[in-house]
């Protein structure tokens with residue numbers, strides 16, 4: 001169905017679209033002609049033969065005569081009438097039976113066939129191709145990755161065994177494609193795999209295993225493989241993948257950490273030596289409702305609050321930022337300091353309960369993660385998950401009016417909305433926000449473009465599968481010292497740009513110029529990093545900077561302070 005639509009779309013572009021206009025004009029001309037004949041027919045019948053016919057009968061007569069069907073049920077009986085009928089027949093043959101089919105063939109069919117025949121998919125890359133990323137398997141994740149690669153000017157090639165997909169990607173989306181079977185050694189040779197920068201294996205798990213083995217027989221190019229079942233990760237790694245990404249498990253875990261309302265659920269995001277970056281919901285901590293200055297997080301735990309997430313918006317806090325009950329704090333400090341915070345926030349409240357709507361791979365992973373904490377949860381799904389024998393969900397359509405109510409949704413403190421349909425997710429988010437204004441809602445977006453709608457519907461946190469997957473892959477490809485924090489925020493490490501040595505942090509203008517904030521300074525020659533140094537700190541040569549910012553801000557920083565060669 002999709003490919004028929006794609007073929008039809010061909011007629012709505014360029015020359016074909018112009019020709020379509022001519023076709024419409026010609027059809028209008030034919031309709032006009034039929035009407036004129038119908039009117040003349042009535043006039044002649046009435047005046048020559050004294051018979052009165054309706055206009056419809058006239059149209060019917062003109063069409064049957066023009067198409068040479070001539071049933072003979074309505075005929076003239078005068079010479080003038082015969083002549084008129086003959087003229088109508090001849091003009092029908094010329095305009096309807098000769099010119100029209102001829103036009104259709106030459107304006108539409110022939111160019112279309114030519115277009116199809118002319119397309120020769122690339123089956124081999126030029127010999128000198130090097131440093132490219134090879135992408136096997138195109139879906140929402142790799143499409144987002146492609147956009148990021150384009151933005152970062154990293155060359156890439158998509159490999160597909162499907163001729164019409166190759167045509168579509170290349171001609172309609174301008175994506176560089178090679179057509180061929182991913183496990184054919186000859187195809188792999190033509191892809192210049194040995195010179196490639198990275199291979200992204202995004203096929204089914206068995207196909208990924210096959211691909212990794214075929215690649216490993218030829219070269220050592222690093223491979224990053226997305227696996228759909230975490231349990232298959234080990235096999236894919238054995239087959240030769242360097243990085244295995246169980247995306248569903250990562251997403252499930254990610255949703256789970258954001259949905260819980262417990263304070264003592266610090267989620268470790270990243271670490272740089274002894275410096276740890278963690279996320280923790282404000283809810284459940286003693287800081288709720290206070291400003292950052294009042295909360296005295298630093299004085300009480302040694303931890304620095306380096307960021308705040310509120311309904312998807314990341315900000316760098318100031319002393320009078322309010323620690324809203326629904327916000328998440330991003331903290332920097334040592335493991336001991338994080339432990340101190342966990343002690344401060346105390347035992348888990350007994351009444352924590354998370355509802356998980358959707359027991360697919362992601363919902364199941366979220367449940368497994370909560371189970372380990374342990375945080376009580378209730379799963380709702382309309383179907384059985386054949387891959388899970390661990391959880392017992394409540395069966396029913398979550399959008400049904402009573403299903404959630406009967407499951408006891410009003411007791412829930414957190415809600416994970418993770419069905420495979422974004423409209424359902426938006427609906428469930430809106431409905432739950434409406435009935436429970438204070439519940440913590442974490443929603444999954446299957447398509448990037450639905451992220452704003454989910455926030456608008458009232459989600460506290462939205463995780464987009466495609467962005468998360470693409471972010472992880474891009475970080476791997478760029479082998480950055482930055483880890484995936486959350487949608488659009490990175491913590492990354494850079495050496496101090498030489499021209500900033502000797503200046504204070506305030507004078508360096510890093511934040512006003514790039515939007516990135518300094519999380520910590522690593523002293524030259526190693527040692528304990530100074531977390532969130534005050535603005536008057538002097539930057540010394542050889543220091544390491546640990547910064548936080550969005551990918552755009554990070555790029556801004558790289559452009560302003562290019563890495564020394």
Ligand code: ADP
Nearest residue numbers: 358359360361362381382383397398399419420
């Ligand atoms: P993934 O594996 O990526 O999580 P799935 O498609 O396997 O994605 O999972 C989505 C789950 O959501 C399925 O188990 C499906 O039955 C469930 N689901 C979809 N719509 C509804 C709904 N309206 N009510 C309850 N469950 C739903």
Ligand code: ZN
Nearest residue numbers: 364388390391
């Ligand atoms: Zn499960």
